[in-house]
Amino acid sequence: MLAVVPPPVTVRVPSKINLHLSVGDLRKDGFHELITVFHALSLTDEVTVAAAEDPGIEVYGEGEGSVPTGANNLAWRAVQALAGYVGKDGGEPKVRVVLRKGIPVAGGMAGGSADAAATLVGLASLWKLDIGRDDLAEIAAKLGSDVPFALYGGTALGTGRGERLVPVLSRHTFHWVLAFDQRGLSTPRVFGELDRLRADGDPPRVGSHAPVVEALASGDPRQLALLLGNDLQAAAVSLRPGLRRTLRAGVNAGALAGTISGSGPTCAFLCADAQSALEVAAELAGAGVCRTVRVAHGPVPGARLVGGDDLP
Numbered sequence: 001m002l003a004v005v006p007p008p009v010t011v012r013v014p015s016k017i018n019l020h021l022s023v024g025d026l027r028k029d030g031f032h033e034l035i036t037v038f039h040a041l042s043l044t045d046e047v048t049v050a051a052a053e054d055p056g057i058e059v060y061g062e063g064e065g066s067v068p069t070g071a072n073n074l075a076w077r078a079v080q081a082l083a084g085y086v087g088k089d090g091g092e093p094k095v096r097v098v099l100r101k102g103i104p105v106a107g108g109m110a111g112g113s114a115d116a117a118a119t120l121v122g123l124a125s126l127w128k129l130d131i132g133r134d135d136l137a138e139i140a141a142k143l144g145s146d147v148p149f150a151l152y153g154g155t156a157l158g159t160g161r162g163e164r165l166v167p168v169l170s171r172h173t174f175h176w177v178l179a180f181d182q183r184g185l186s187t188p189r190v191f192g193e194l195d196r197l198r199a200d201g202d203p204p205r206v207g208s209h210a211p212v213v214e215a216l217a218s219g220d221p222r223q224l225a226l227l228l229g230n231d232l233q234a235a236a237v238s239l240r241p242g243l244r245r246t247l248r249a250g251v252n253a254g255a256l257a258g259t260i261s262g263s264g265p266t267c268a269f270l271c272a273d274a275q276s277a278l279e280v281a282a283e284l285a286g287a288g289v290c291r292t293v294r295v296a297h298g299p300v301p302g303a304r305l306v307g308g309d310d311l312p
């Protein structure tokens with residue numbers, strides 16, 4: 001008798017930027033206490049999971065050559081974590097995961113975390129699990145600080161190491177231009193550089209997140225532009241001084257403001273509207289300050305099945 005093989009499942013998952021990122025003290029577990037406002041963008045990855053006799057990962061698209069395809073890929077760790085959670089232990093789970101990447105690798109936009117979140121959502125459907133997004137978020141938090149946000153998307157306040165989330169009301173679609181750098185930056189290295197800068201002096205810190213939350217509720221991009229702030233920016237610029245030029249070039253091209261996304265090196269530029277974003281993108285692409293430029297809008301939802309039912 002032929003075994004019934006379930007059809008492959010594809011999940012689309014957003015990238016994120018941090019509209020506000022306040023980095024607190026280094027904790028004993030090696031993480032820093034954060035207060036951050038995450039914002040999910042329409043720059044996405046697509047992840048397909050399928051039952052297969054030859055388990056493994058394939059990667060196509062943005063940065064495909066530099067993404068690990070072995071057990072150290074966060075998406076594969078997501079496969080193992082979900083298999084463990086539902087008692088499918090014992091040997092490698094018989095699934096193939098195909099990552100189609102639009103999110104830059106090691107770019108500060110949580111692309112690896114997005115793929116892990118999408119894998120959890122995809123497998124929950126492929127394996128027909130009776131499991132909701134909140135249960136997946138518990139597994140997600142163990143995989144990485146940014147994985148839970150990729151499940152929910154939208155705009156959210158993150159605390160702890162970034163994994164504790166509360167939704168933030170955002171009344172408006174904001175338009176962004178993203179500038180990808182030639183090479184990625186290692187997140188632990190950027191946090192380490194901030195610790196070093198703070199040990200040497202006292203670099204200015206971003207203030208409270210409250211005004212950012214108010215600006216999001218008002219929906220006025222000009223108000224929000226004045227409030228973008230990221231404690232990791234000084235560290236990313238210290239490691240990659242050319243980013244200062246990129247940030248300036250975006251504002252010279254007509255953006256309302258620019259910020260480093262997460263630990264960088266991607267720069268995110270807030271624009272007045274969709275038309276302005278296209279104009280800023282065109283000018284920035286010609287300025288020779290980055291590898292490539294994308295436009296995106298936010299907020300958008302978290303990891304979602306493409307053309308199918310969704311999780312409870």
Ligand code: C5P
Binds near residue numbers: 031032
């Ligand atoms: O959680 P995730 O694996 O994405 O974190 C990658 C690295 O970034 C950590 O190992 C740590 O060095 C740094 N990090 C941190 N504080 C956080 C989040 C990440 O120091 N809140």
